Each structure stands twice: as structure tokens, then as C-alpha cells.
Amino acid sequence: MKTKIKRNREVARKLEISLFCGLVISILLSIISFGASCGEIRQDVLRMHVIANSDSVEDQAVKLKVRDAVLEAGEDLFDGTLTAEGAEQMLDSDIERLQNAAQTVLTENGFDYGVRVEIGKDYFNTRTYDGEVTLPAGEYEAVRVILGEGKGQNWWCVMFPPMCLPAAEADTEISDVLTKNEEDVVKSNPKYEARFKIVELFENFYRKIK
Numbered sequence: 001m002k003t004k005i006k007r008n009r010e011v012a013r014k015l016e017i018s019l020f021c022g023l024v025i026s027i028l029l030s031i032i033s034f035g036a037s038c039g040e041i042r043q044d045v046l047r048m049h050v051i052a053n054s055d056s057v058e059d060q061a062v063k064l065k066v067r068d069a070v071l072e073a074g075e076d077l078f079d080g081t082l083t084a085e086g087a088e089q090m091l092d093s094d095i096e097r098l099q100n101a102a103q104t105v106l107t108e109n110g111f112d113y114g115v116r117v118e119i120g121k122d123y124f125n126t127r128t129y130d131g132e133v134t135l136p137a138g139e140y141e142a143v144r145v146i147l148g149e150g151k152g153q154n155w156w157c158v159m160f161p162p163m164c165l166p167a168a169e170a171d172t173e174i175s176d177v178l179t180k181n182e183e184d185v186v187k188s189n190p191k192y193e194a195r196f197k198i199v200e201l202f203e204n205f206y207r208k209i210k
Helices: 002-044 057-073 087-092 095-108 180-186 194-209
Strands: 046-051 115-124 127-129 133-135 138-147 154-160
Touching (some): 046 057, 057 154, 087 095, 127 154, 133 180
Parallel strands (some): 046 138
């Protein structure tokens, strides 16, 4: 009798271990799949990053004026046709125009520090746009507008698919750019989607060791 009870306990323990291992594997596969979709999103999305000189009230206010001027000057670029893949080639010849527009705003408002506009990889934490679209943490191709020392809080938006004004009225929708899996990711609520935090922790760790 005791032998039978012992055998049943061993079977139950093995079953519990198997179920636990299965759960762990399922979670790991889910995280890997989620992370892969995040990587694809980062390749498809083009972002804009306007970084203020400092966090002073004046620097933060002129940052927004510069933002408006750059978006207006580049309206023909930010109409939803400028993809992350084609950004560098298409913007190379237009950086001076955007930089001049930004510098004009600074000069008119009495700021003597400079501005530079550049294109390259920029790291972003997990961000939610308009409470609807969440972009996972990581490096994205971005148009950076850096004012002065660039040590202040930044303003950001998504240029492709277009979510920056005035480009937000373009016909390109996020569903036209992303796959179904990628769209499911960006429309997830980060408050309930723990995998966003896992991806962010991994990306921060990877930045430190690379």
C-alpha cells in the first residue's frame, strides 16, 4: 500500500515538473516571438527627436517652436512617403533646409546657441503615442534635431507611419506598414503587457555590454 502511495506521489511530482517546464517553455517562446516582432517594428518605423538645450522654461518653449518650424519646412518630406529605410538618402540633401528653419527660430527668439539636424540610430524607451500606439524600447532610425547642448527634455513623434503634424493627415496608416503580429504588439497596453518591460530591460542591458 505504502509503495503504491509513494509511486503515485512520484507520478504526481513528475507531472507537476512536466507542467511547470511546459509553462516555462511556453512563456519563453512567447517572449522570443514578442521580441522578434519588436525588432521588426524598429526596422519599419522612422522617428523624430527634438532635444532641447536644457530644461529651463525658455529652452523648452523654443524647442516646441523649432519643432513646428521643422515640420513645416519638411512638410513635403513628412507626408508619409519617407520610410525608415529611405530616410538617410532622401534627407541628406534636405538637412540644410531643416537646419536653417530651426536656426531662424532660435535667432528670432534671441537664442545664440546652434542647432544640428542629423539622421541615425537613436535609443528610445517604451513610449505610448496618444494612448493608442505603444512602441517597444530599442534603437530606431530617427531624425534628430539637437538644440545647443542637447541636455534638456525631448519631444518625439513617429514620422513613418506619419503621426507628426502636419503629416498626420496622410493616407498611410500604421496597419499599412506593419504586419498583423507587429500591429498587435503596438496596440497592446503596456500596463498589462509585461513583455514590454522585459524587452526594455534586455535592450538596456544590451546597450551596456555592446
